Amino acid sequence: MMHKISIKVNGDLYVLSVEPWKTLNQVLREDLNLTGTKLGCGTGDCGACTVLVDGRSVTSCLTLAVEMDGKEILTVEGLAPAGEELHPIQRAFVEKGAIQCGYCTPGMELSALYLLKNNPSPSEAEIREALSGNLCRCTGYNKIVEAVQWAAKELKAEKSKSTRSK
Amino acid sequence: MREFSVVGKDIPRPDAWLKATGKAVYTDDIKLPGMLYGKLLRSPLPHARIVNIDVSKAQALPGVKCVITGQDIPKVKYGNWRLFPATQDEYALAIDKVRFVGDEVAAVAAIDPDIAAEALQLIEVEYEELPPVFDIESALKEGAPVIHEESPNNVSVTRKIEYGDVEEGFSKADYVREDTFTVHAVSHAYLEPCSTVAQCDLDGRITLWTSTQTPYIIQCLLASTLEMRENDVRVIKPYVGGGFGGKMELRPWEFCAAFMAKLTGRPVKFTLTREEELATGRRRHPMVIYSKVGFKKDGTLVAKDLKISLDGGGYNSMGPTATFLCGNFGAMLYRYPNYRFFGQHVYTNKPPAGAMRGFGAPQSLFATETQMNMAAEELGIDPIELRIKNAMVEGDVIPDVATISSCGFIDSLKEAARMSNWKKKRKSLAPGEGIGVGCYSFISGGVFNWFNTQYPFSAAEVRVFSDGTAHLLTMASDIGQGSDTALKQILAEELGLEMKDIRVTSADTAVTPQADLGTWGSRVTLMAGNAVIDAAKKIKEKLFGAVSARFNLNVIYDMECKGGRVYAKGRPDRGMSFGEAVAMVQKAQRGEPLVARGYYTPRGKGLVTPAFSFGAQVAHVAVDQETGKVEVKKIWTAHDCGTVINPMAAEGQLEGSIHMALGYALSEQFVMDKGKTLNTTFLDYKIPAAMDMPQSKSAIVDTYEPEGPMGAKEVGEGLVSPTAPAIAEAVYHATGYRCKDLPITPEKILKGLRDTKKRKRKRS
Numbered sequence: 039m040m041h042k043i044s045i046k047v048n049g050d051l052y053v054l055s056v057e058p059w060k061t062l063n064q065v066l067r068e069d070l071n072l073t074g075t076k077l078g079c080g081t082g083d084c085g086a087c088t089v090l091v092d093g094r095s096v097t098s099c100l101t102l103a104v105e106m107d108g109k110e111i112l113t114v115e116g117l118a119p120a121g122e123e124l125h126p127i128q129r130a131f132v133e134k135g136a137i138q139c140g141y142c143t144p145g146m147e148l149s150a151l152y153l154l155k156n157n158p159s160p161s162e163a164e165i166r167e168a169l170s171g172n173l174c175r176c177t178g179y180n181k182i183v184e185a186v187q188w189a190a191k192e193l194k195a196e197k198s199k200s201t202r203s204k
Numbered sequence: 205m206r207e208f209s210v211v212g213k214d215i216p217r218p219d220a221w222l223k224a225t226g227k228a229v230y231t232d233d234i235k236l237p238g239m240l241y242g243k244l245l246r247s248p249l250p251h252a253r254i255v256n257i258d259v260s261k262a263q264a265l266p267g268v269k270c271v272i273t274g275q276d277i278p279k280v281k282y283g284n285w286r287l288f289p290a291t292q293d294e295y296a297l298a299i300d301k302v303r304f305v306g307d308e309v310a311a312v313a314a315i316d317p318d319i320a321a322e323a324l325q326l327i328e329v330e331y332e333e334l335p336p337v338f339d340i341e342s343a344l345k346e347g348a349p350v351i352h353e354e355s356p357n358n359v360s361v362t363r364k365i366e367y368g369d370v371e372e373g374f375s376k377a378d379y380v381r382e383d384t385f386t387v388h389a390v391s392h393a394y395l396e397p398c399s400t401v402a403q404c405d406l407d408g409r410i411t412l413w414t415s416t417q418t419p420y421i422i423q424c425l426l427a428s429t430l431e432m433r434e435n436d437v438r439v440i441k442p443y444v445g446g447g448f449g450g451k452m453e454l455r456p457w458e459f460c461a462a463f464m465a466k467l468t469g470r471p472v473k474f475t476l477t478r479e480e481e482l483a484t485g486r487r488r489h490p491m492v493i494y495s496k497v498g499f500k501k502d503g504t505l506v507a508k509d510l511k512i513s514l515d516g517g518g519y520n521s522m523g524p525t526a527t528f529l530c531g532n533f534g535a536m537l538y539r540y541p542n543y544r545f546f547g548q549h550v551y552t553n554k555p556p557a558g559a560m561r562g563f564g565a566p567q568s569l570f571a572t573e574t575q576m577n578m579a580a581e582e583l584g585i586d587p588i589e590l591r592i593k594n595a596m597v598e599g600d601v602i603p604d605v606a607t608i609s610s611c612g613f614i615d616s617l618k619e620a621a622r623m624s625n626w627k628k629k630r631k632s633l634a635p636g637e638g639i640g641v642g643c644y645s646f647i648s649g650g651v652f653n654w655f656n657t658q659y660p661f662s663a664a665e666v667r668v669f670s671d672g673t674a675h676l677l678t679m680a681s682d683i684g685q686g687s688d689t690a691l692k693q694i695l696a697e698e699l700g701l702e703m704k705d706i707r708v709t710s711a712d713t714a715v716t717p718q719a720d721l722g723t724w725g726s727r728v729t730l731m732a733g734n735a736v737i738d739a740a741k742k743i744k745e746k747l748f749g750a751v752s753a754r755f756n757l758n759v760i761y762d763m764e765c766k767g768g769r770v771y772a773k774g775r776p777d778r779g780m781s782f783g784e785a786v787a788m789v790q791k792a793q794r795g796e797p798l799v800a801r802g803y804y805t806p807r808g809k810g811l812v813t814p815a816f817s818f819g820a821q822v823a824h825v826a827v828d829q830e831t832g833k834v835e836v837k838k839i840w841t842a843h844d845c846g847t848v849i850n851p852m853a854a855e856g857q858l859e860g861s862i863h864m865a866l867g868y869a870l871s872e873q874f875v876m877d878k879g880k881t882l883n884t885t886f887l888d889y890k891i892p893a894a895m896d897m898p899q900s901k902s903a904i905v906d907t908y909e910p911e912g913p914m915g916a917k918e919v920g921e922g923l924v925s926p927t928a929p930a931i932a933e934a935v936y937h938a939t940g941y942r943c944k945d946l947p948i949t950p951e952k953i954l955k956g957l958r959d960t961k962k963r964k965r966k967r968s
């Protein structure tokens with residue numbers, strides 16, 4: 039039996055019929071060709087598939103697509119604000135050497151975004167804790183942590199700039 | 205020292221922004237029209253004869269387009285040691301027997317992955333169970349079940365090294381110790397599960413996109429197993445989500461995808477699940493290491509006798525190389541005037557072990573370094589002093605093994621001691637805390653041509669254009685370590701261009717120049733780097749010629765490409781822009797584009813490698829005396845990697861190595877029951893998370909490798925070796941528990957603590 043759902047992904051509305059067992063990860067990657075979201079384990083243990091659903095971070099490999107009806111989803115493809123090439127978090131990952139093979143990167147960035155939205159000035163320990171559901175086999179995490187620290191600063195600076203100019 | 209403009213700088217990798225935005229295409233992201241999805245049926249038994257396979261029900265399932273078994277495929281065995289066909293022991297699908305739980309038996313291609321999975325369950329295989337063996341000792345016993353008929357004693361490869369006179373050496377020793385160490389299997393755990401897409405052209409040629417480190421090796425072995433010509437197989441490496449040695453062989457799904465694409469005329473994709481990866485994938489070799497070393501009273505080494513048995517699992521895989529290398533690594537770091545090694549690769553009914561970051565070094569050096577620490581204690585010499593006393597230096601020669609042309613080992617030891625405040629911490633740490641040292645040496649690519657390539661070891665093609673840009677084509681494979689970036693930096697430096705002026709095309713066997721043996725053994729920077737320089741030099745000669753002619757320069761003028769210009773070194777005004785110089789050459793060649801090929805093959809460098817790196821690492825741990833839990837607080841590393849091409853990338857390699865080595869030392873292991881791997885998720889197979897990482901401080905010791913491109917050599921693979929022995933020594937320093945069998949688990953520590961207490965009580 040197919041279920042009809044309508045979801046907003048990165049601001050675009052999609053109306054889809056999905057089988058009840060299909061995961062959000064499958065729908066994003068296979069039906070919508072949004073392959074930036076990765077699949078590293080399929081069991082909720084690596085975080086490579088992390089996306090934001092209504093602003094909360096979820097592992098898309100364990101999330102059923104049918105439960106997504108009416109929800110707003112943000113994937114790595116939608117991270118950069120319209121008209122800009124990179125979100126400050128992405129820029130930080132690039133500049134700080136936080137990316138090697140890049141397979142963990144989209145998930146890491148979305149976990150970082152979720153953290154910084156809720157805690158704009160996290161301590162190093164808080165960053166490590168917030169990323170503990172995202173595994174990386176290449177970098178040893180240190181440069182990722184540095185990137186998140188740097189992005190936090192950038193985002194705060196941007197914010198204060200925009201409030202000042204208002 | 206030469207001044208660099210691009211090399212030696214913290215340049216962010218050009219592919220990073222593609223990866224940061226989710227636009228980088230990995231194999232599983234590829235979708236072709238009409239594509240079928242493949243799945244593999246694997247053996248549930250560790251050792252059995254296949255009596256019959258009935259695929260009729262699977263074939264009848266709607267949506268199934270193709271089912272194959274070992275009976276359907278050419279009977280061609282493969283294996284990377286092509287030079288010695290007897291070592292090629294694997295069929296893409298099992299024909300007669302299965303040899304481990306997970307051995308591939310049949311494959312299905314269907315219109316969607318769920319149908320393919322359902323079809324697997326409809327395949328009926330009748331097995332006749334055979335007695336299995338699961339460890340080295342039982343496999344070597346008289347009358348043990350034979351896993352491959354060709355190796356009646358279950359030993360597939362042996363290797364000996366001997367120089368000096370070991371018996372005589374020991375007779376002169378004042379202190380001799382003998383120890384046996386055991387080390388365990390761990391997973392590469394690259395985040396990207398293996399994936400392959402195959403397409404068959406109308407004329408029958410194959411294109412294969414695959415997550416691999418070695419496109420050229422895959423091309424050759426795929427051609428031979430398909431009974432095709434090499435040039436009719438094209439292998440393309442998309443972005444790869446990590447390899448660490450685990451993606452350097454032809455794999456059954458690559459064969460099956462290509463074979464079924466031919467049969468069906470439709471593209472076929474296989475992507476492994478994490479469960480398949482952990483349950484059946486290649487892993488690091490478990491080994492039993494017997495080592496005997498002799499010293500003079502003053503700490504001078506006199507002899508070493510090393511015997512290593514490798515638990516290879518059901519097939520050779522990269523085991524022959526690991527057997528070869530662990531004996532070489534046993535001879536490294538220190539000056540052993542007399543040395544003997546015997547290594548044997550033993551079959552067992554477990555998933556095959558293969559190449560994994562360090563390739564025999566983490567195991568072999570765990571033994572060397574732990575024994576060094578034990579000896580230091582008993583000789584009453586500081587462990588770092590003992591190492592400095594015996595350390596290899598530049599110019600050392602090991603017969604049949606190595607010529608050391610650059611070596612920063614002693615400086616690394618001194619620097620690691622200085623940074624960590626070693627002397628003071630060794631004496632004055634809080635109870636339950638400890639500090640320990642471990643060292644490494646590693647190769648910059650292998651010399652011994654076991655693949656029997658007919659091409660240079662590395663090749664590069666450089667095309668330059670009148671708009672001032674260049675295009676670098678190379679079969680070197682970036683699997684995340686950053687070789688595309690490093691090679692681009694080297695070319696930019698040579699041609700005096702900027703990173704943005706250079707386009708790189710890498711790892712496509714139909715387009716990039718023949719050949720390159722791929723990414724393993726830390727060969728790329730040195731070998732592909734040298735090929736790039738060779739090509740660039742040829743380009744430069746042409747450009748210099750054109751500029752000289754234009755300005756009527758005396759032939760004795762030294763010329764230079766720098767800052768986007770080509771000019772006479774002493775008369776910078778006598779020159780022109782890079783693009784203008786290219787245009788002139790092209791004019792002089794009557795329109796022929798300016799293209800050059802460069803090559804590198806190591807010659808006259810012994811049998812192992814053209815260059816060795818060295819380093820020392822100190823670990824500081826705190827051990828919870830109640831729970832036995834180890835917290836690694838800080839790690840200091842000093843290492844020698846020649847000229848550093850990209851310091852930020854080198855540091856990333858170091859930190860990644862610490863991560864992997866931390867898992868090896870403390871948390872990662874396979875739980876096996878009768879040949880079956882039980883922990884097949886990342887929940888149960890524990891790789892360190894962000895919170896588990898220690899602080900890290902590092903220093904690069906200044907050396908220049910004459911054989912390397914601009915003086916560079918290996919970085920980032922050898923670094924995976926020193927951490928486990930350093931942590932083991934620190935745990936001993938903290939608790940008195942000496943680990944000789946990895947991993948260092950809380951249970952072992954607690955038992956060790958109890959034993960130490962008992963011993964103390966007895967003594968008092």
Ligand code: FES
Pocket residue numbers: 076077078079080081082083084085086087088097098099100
């Ligand atoms: S793929 Fe979803 S957590 Fe690993």
Ligand code: FES
Pocket residue numbers: 136137138139140141142143173174175176177395445446684
């Ligand atoms: S960069 Fe490779 S897994 Fe994180």
